[in-house]
Amino acid sequence: MSISYDKEDLKDLYAGRLPWDKIKEIMSSPKDDDRFDKYIEILQERVSWPERILMPLGMHLYIVQKDGERIVKCDCGHEFGDWRRNWKLGAVIFVRDDAEKLEEVYPGLRCPDPQLSEIREYYCPGCAALLKVESLPKGCPVVFDALPDLDTFYRDWLGRPLPQEKDFKDMTYEVTRKWGLDSK
Numbered sequence: 001m002s003i004s005y006d007k008e009d010l011k012d013l014y015a016g017r018l019p020w021d022k023i024k025e026i027m028s029s030p031k032d033d034d035r036f037d038k039y040i041e042i043l044q045e046r047v048s049w050p051e052r053i054l055m056p057l058g059m060h061l062y063i064v065q066k067d068g069e070r071i072v073k074c075d076c077g078h079e080f081g082d083w084r085r086n087w088k089l090g091a092v093i094f095v096r097d098d099a100e101k102l103e104e105v106y107p108g109l110r111c112p113d114p115q116l117s118e119i120r121e122y123y124c125p126g127c128a129a130l131l132k133v134e135s136l137p138k139g140c141p142v143v144f145d146a147l148p149d150l151d152t153f154y155r156d157w158l159g160r161p162l163p164q165e166k167d168f169k170d171m172t173y174e175v176t177r178k179w180g181l182d183s184k
Contacts, residue, residue, distance in 0.1 A: 065160075
């Protein structure tokens with residue numbers, strides 16, 4: 001038997017305004033059957049654009065339904081394109097790859113060796129929100145964090161298929177291939 005929490009409690013939970021005892025109660029209880037739907041409603045109320053949020057992708061980022069397509073969109077409305085392409089390739093990327101830049105974040109002995117690693121910060125080109133930070137070995141390709149299988153999730157887990165099922169495949173290569181062709 002699951003307890004159902006009202007939307008206001010969940011809004012406060014996601015906003016970080018609930019006291020610890022209430023957070024612990026919610027975390028320890030079985031999830032409400034409609035928790036995902038309530039979460040999506042809360043997220044939808046926070047954005048100014050009309051497209052339907054299908055799934056949150058990270059802080060400020062969502063996969064949305066727009067004109068029969070599924071795209072990654074920021075709070076501000078900036079669109080990164082098809083959800084099957086790594087959104088990071090459309091972000092503004094600041095790379096901390098020398099001692100001076102790394103020391104701004106990790107001063108002194110904590111500073112990673114700039115010969116071995118770098119820190120990449122991904123910002124939205126529309127609103128400059130910091131969307132992701134990753135520390136990687138120098139020269140590592142851009143990591144595609146998540147490619148959710150939306151059709152399986154909606155069809156098999158939620159029991160309500162999305163219209164126009166899409167191929168579930170990583171299409172990031174199309175972006176980088178185009179870059180290579182454009183540079184010739």
